[in-house]
Every structure is written in C-alpha cells, then in structure tokens.
Amino acid sequence: MNHTNKPHQNKFGTWIKTSITARMLMVGFLVIMLLIPLSFINELIAERSRRQQDVVSEINDKWGNNILVFGPILKLPYKTYTETKTFNEKTKTYFTETKTNINHAYIFPENLNATADVNSKTLKRGNFESAVYTSNMTFNGHYSKPELELKGIKDADIIWDKASIIIKTSNLKGIKNDVNLNLNDTNYKFETNFTDNTNHYSGNLDELESGFLNETDVPKSQAVSFSFSMAFNGSQDIQIVPIGKTTFMTMSSNWADPSFIGNFLPNDETKHISKDGFKAQWKVLHINRAFSQQYLNKIPNLNQFAFGTKFMVMVDEYQKSERSAKYGFLVIGLTFLVFFLIQTLSNINIHPFQYLMIGLALTMFYTLLVSISEHSNFLKAYLVAGVAVIVLITIYSKSILKTMKFPLFIGFSLTALYTFIYVIIQLENYALLVGSIGLFLILASVMFVSRKIDWNND
Template sequence: MKSPKNNIYFKIGTIVTIALLLLIPTSMIKGLINERELTQVETISEVSSKWGEQQTISGPFITIPYVRYIKEFSKKDSVEKTVQIKEYLHILPSELDISGNIHPELRYRGIYEIVVYNSKINLTGKFSSLNFSEIDVPLNNIQFDKARLTLGISDLRGIEEQINLGWNSKQFSFNPGVTTNDVVSSGINSEISVSPNDSSSYTFSLSINLKGSQLLYFTPVGKVTDIKISSAWKNPSFNGAFLPDRRSVSDSGFVANWNVLHLNRNYPQAWIGSKHSISESAFGIDLLLPVDNYQKTYRSIRYAILFIGFTFLVFFFIEVLNKVFIHPIQYILVGIALVVFYTLLLSISEHLTFNLAFILSAVATLALIAGYVKAILKSTKLTYLISGILLVLYSFIFVIIQLQDFALLIGSIGIFIILGLVMYYSRKIDWYNLNLEEEKVEAV
C-alpha cells in the first residue's frame, strides 16, 4: 500500500485544497481594501461637508409665477367652482458666457489626501426678446412683478462673498433659496425687472467666489453656451455630458473651452413647471488625484490565484522531477507568504507611491520565500529557479497594472505563455507510472 507521501493523487488533492483554502484570507484582504477605501471616501466626505461639497452651477434662468384657473366639480354639494393654481414659467438665456479660474488645494486628514478648491467664476449673458405669445399663458395671468433670476448652486456653503447681479443698468443682490424646485432644488435668486413687451432684451453679469471639493460642473442653459475654465491643476478629468472643444493640459495646469448649442441638449429655452430636467446635461472638471492606490491594489489581488497556483505547480514539478519531498505544511507557509504580500502592498501604498510600495513588498516577499526554499531544499539552483519564476510573475502583474487599457490583452497572452511552458516541461512525465517509479526508487 502506498503511503500518502508517495501517492501522487493524494499530493495533488492536498495542494489543490491548500490553494483553495488560501483564497479565504485573500478574500478577507479584498474586504480590507474595500474597508480602507470606504474610510477614505468617508474622510473626503467629512472634509467636504465642512469646506464645500462637489459643486454644480445651473443657470441662470428667469422664473416668473403665473396663475391659471381650472374648474372643479364637487360631488358633495354638486357645485362646480373655479380654482386658482399657481405655477411657474422658466426662461433660459439666449447667450451665456462663463469664465473662471480654479485654485485647488490639497488637504490632509490622517493619511488621506483630499482635493478642495476656491474658484472665481464670472457669468455674463443675454436674454433676447421674451416671446410670451409662444407660451399658452395669457399675459394678464403672468405676475411680472414677481419675476426672479435663479442660479442653481448645489452647495450654498461654498459661497464666499455676497453675490450681486448686474441686470441691464440696474444692480440687485441675490437672496438664498429658490422660489420653486421645478428646475433646481438649491440655489440663489434675485428680483429683476421684466416687461411684458416682447421686444425687450436683458443683459446680465455676476461673479461668484465659490468653494468646493473635487468636482465643478456647469449646465449649458444658454441657446449658445461658451465656457472657459483654467487652473494650475495638472491632472484634470473632463466628465459629464460634453467634453471640451479645446483643451490644453501641461505640468503648469490646464485650460479648457466648451461651446454648447441648445440643439445639443434635450430641453427647450422656455417651459412651464417641471416638464424638463437640466441636470442630465451637466459637465465639467474632476480634479483627480494622480494615483488611486486602493484600485491598483484591488486589481493586483485579483491575480492572487495565479500566484498561488503557479507557485505550487512549480513546487510540485520540483518534487516530481527532482525526487524531493515538500511537506504540505511547507506549501501552506509559502502560500501564506504570497498572501501577506498584499497586506504589505496595501499598508505601504497608503504612505508611499504605489509603484514603490509594490517593489518593496515584492522584494520582501521574494527574500522571505527564497530564504525558506534554500533552507528546506538545500539547493541553490532550485532557490534561484523559484525566485526567478516569482520575479517574473511579480513583474508581469506590475506591467498589467500599469497598462490598464491593455490589461486583458497582456494578461491573456501571459497566461497563454505560462500554460505553454507548463505543458512543455511536463510533456515527458509518465503520470500513470509515476507512483510505480517512486516505489522502485525506494526499493533500490
């Protein structure tokens, strides 16, 4: 009867079982990565809540209340009566020009970095002649004396100074809040003078000193909207419904220009009530941090099964080809060392750059495994062989992480090459007679 030590099927089963069990601590490390990333998000949210959240500037647009009358029939007393309902008319500008500069700052809370900014935004534009005849509302029902210019700002805590409105030749001051939630739910408003005369046109201008965190978005409410934003931040991401028509990004910062027409969005220049939403057309700048260590660490741990499986496969081939015995406990210790690499990578990357953390963690793990292999196999040649294979694996994963767009392609090619090498070096092994050969060796 063959002992477990010489039973090839028992050995393979043991190795596979150990490899699968090592996926448990690997999944726990994935949970730790998610937990640390969530802590980072909560820290950013905490700082942002005190400084200013992500900002979206919506507008400006004119809001005018009007009344309409409907007839209601009361079943209780069988009387038909007329009921007055108050609704709002919203008019967007024909021209909107926005220019501004963003001054980003890095804030620290513990080990985490948070991007906040101060911005100086100038808005100018024009409301062409307001053709009320196109709207099915009698002029007598429109309350022109209660007209307001509304500017949506997602977090009012970011406003630094009083905002004044230049309206034709007049000056008005903005007040907090919006008269209705039809278009925006947060913002400021100012009284304006509007005439029922269809030929009247209105120019406006205002400046905002606005604080926020990471994101600054705009909505293209103008029939023609021109936006120009500059900043000293050298890692911007342009997101949202529209990308810049022109942009320049360098080590000294960026300049971006957008030109959006009313034909590019899915709402008109005037409507009644809450028929349309302008938030879907928002776009702007995301002040990205250069590196996201948690995403890269998570991407690297997805290849943990490849590390564990291929390393165990190499150890198994060494047993078969060199007639040496490696105890299952030794497999477990090597596997744990491979898993500990990811905890080292996660913890070090929170204090250093990811690339340096990866190199330090890989070198430490390689040195640990190489020393252990040298001690148990007593062979310098086999130690160099295993260390070299692990070095190739770590280099392979490092390249995949850097080439994110080509990760699937490079990964597929790499795994194909690894499979080819395994098939090549195992081609002469007689698996059916492997146990029998081991018995002959013992008999001699």
C-alpha cells in the same frame, strides 16, 4: 495496535513522496485552503476602502461638495384670470366673479458664456486624503425679449417691475464670495431663497434670488446683457446646465486626469490634456438638447442635461490593492507549480507543511501592501512588500532545496511575476491584452518544462 497501523502509515507516506498524482492533489488542496486567508484579506481591503470613502465624504462635506450651476433664469410674474359663476337666490340670476392669479414664467438666456478656472489640491485626515479644489466661475450673456405671447400671455398681463433673477446650485456651503449680478449696467445682490425652493423646480438644488429688477433692466422691448461671478470650494465634479440658446463653457485646471462627464463632451480640437493640467471647451446649441427656452409655473428637472468635468483619482491605493489581491490565487498557484516542477524533476522531497509556509508568506504580501500603502505611495509599498516576501521565500527555499540554483530561480520567478502583475495594475486600456499575453507565455513555459516529466510514473 500501533504495530498494525504503522505499515499503513508508511505506505501512505511513501505514496505521497513517490506519486506525482498524490503531490498534485496535495498542492491543489493547499492552494484551495489558502483561498480562505485571501478572502479575509480582500474583506480587509474592502473595509479600509469603505473607511476611506467615509473620511473622503466627511472632508468633502466640510470643504464643499460637487458643483452644479443652473442659471441665471429670469423669473417673470404674470397675471391669469379665473371666472366663477354664482347663482343669486333672491334675484334668481347668475353673476360672474373674476379672480386674478399671479403665476411666474421662467426665461432662459439667449446666450450663456461660462468660464471655470479650477485649482485642485489634496486634504488629508489621518492616513486618508481627498482631492478638492477651488473654482472661480464667471458667467455672461444676454436675454432677448420674452415671447410669452406664444404661451397665450399678453404683454399687458406681465408684471415687469416684479421680475427677478434666480440661480440654482448644488453647493451653497462652498460659495466663497458675495454673488452680485450686473444686469444692463445695474448691480443686484443675490440672497438665499428658502421660501419656495421646491415649488417651481423638481431638481434637488438650492436657490439664490435677486431683488426685484428695475423695469428698465428687464428685456421688455430689447435685449439686456448680464454678468456675474461665483467662487466655490468643491470636490468630485463641476457641471452646468446649458440653458443658453447657445451655451459656451471653457474650463482649465491643474488636474492631470480629468474625466469629462454629462450629456455633452468638449470639442476635440480645443481639448488639451497634459501632466500639468487640462483645458477644454464646450459648445451646446438649443437644438442639441431637448428642452425649451421658457417655462410656465414650474421648470422640469433638467439636471440630466448637465455637463462638465469629474475630478477624481483614476485608480486610488485601495483600488490598486484590491486589483492586486485578485491575482493572489494566480501567484500562489504559479509559485506552488514552480516548487512542484522542481520537486518532480529533481526528486527533492518537499513536505506539505513547507508548501503551507510558502503559501502563507505569499498571502502576507497583501497585508504588507495595504498597511504600508496607507503611509506611503503604492509603488513604494509594492516594492517593500514584494522584496520582503521574495527574500523570505528565497531564503526559506534554500533550506528546503539545499542548493542555490533552485532558490535563485524561484526568486527570479517571483520577481518577474510581481513585476508582471504591477504592470497590469497600472494599465487601464491594455490590461486585458497584456494579461492574456503574459498568461499565454507562462503556460507555454510550463508546457515546455513539464514535457520531460514521466506522468505515468505513479
């Protein structure tokens, strides 16, 4: 039986060695098989990235989350009247009973000037870190006399001595100072208000409220000015809602990669970004946003009109590793193509097992990259992983190809390929353009080299 199968085995082995088509099929099959460990590596990167997000969320929750400030808002009680008629059976007449109800009007300031000075830093836990900041925010402006008669409310029905000021914020935990309001040269303290936190505002924000204002400090007949400051520990972003009829905001920070978010962008002529930080200014007029300056009973959710700055790492280590791993198929395919061309042009026999070892070495690059980048920066991890894999494959190919000419060419090709991929990863706006040009040049090189191969020799 063994004697019968031997000619068939020799014939198949000879076909693999001599047939270009057979070698192409074999190399293609191995490339497809190596997608299996590449998929596991991608899942590993995703799992580590999720773990990082969990740690970042935990750090941010303890330090202070994102900041959204909505205020100050003048809360003004007023009376409304409800009449009910009741029939008296004895007298056979109706009598009218008038009930007094207390409602609230919410008045936004005539102008609002906000300044935010942000100092960012990183907090680490194990191998993970999060960007956090401390922000000192100051607000000033003035209120004009409310025009509630436009809403059908008479001045005589307004309870001026029960007015107060409220501030809505997303980050009570992060507040680092007592918040005191200077209104018409009188100081008022704010306290947390949990009693009617959701009754008058549909946005998911916490509330600070002052005590009752002196009647002389309420804009009953003339404008009154205000100012206050708030210090926050925060993360992710800082935003305000532009409730002033004219709203100005100036923000400065040592953060070098700001992302301006929300419904309004800063003025281009005042925006300055450098490696040392940024400074930006916004100006929003009441005609730029679709909400009123005063509301009765309840304020609609105006969070959608907020604007500000996002403080996030533009491309973190795991994002870079994930983007790098997406090119794994390209790296393996091009490396196998180089070996295939060398084998075809020089008639050097390369066993499928040797292709497999080279492919596994290429996949090891990504596990090295992820593990080292957790303890160092991405560039150092990329260099260490790249040099290790290139040296390993170059030395291994020396034992296969016997001469130094081809292994040195393979080492140079891998170095160029990894450098090309690193450049693409660093680019954002031009990644597609540079990648397309690079792939075109690679294709042109392969076409140029392969023109000497006799594809009919099968």
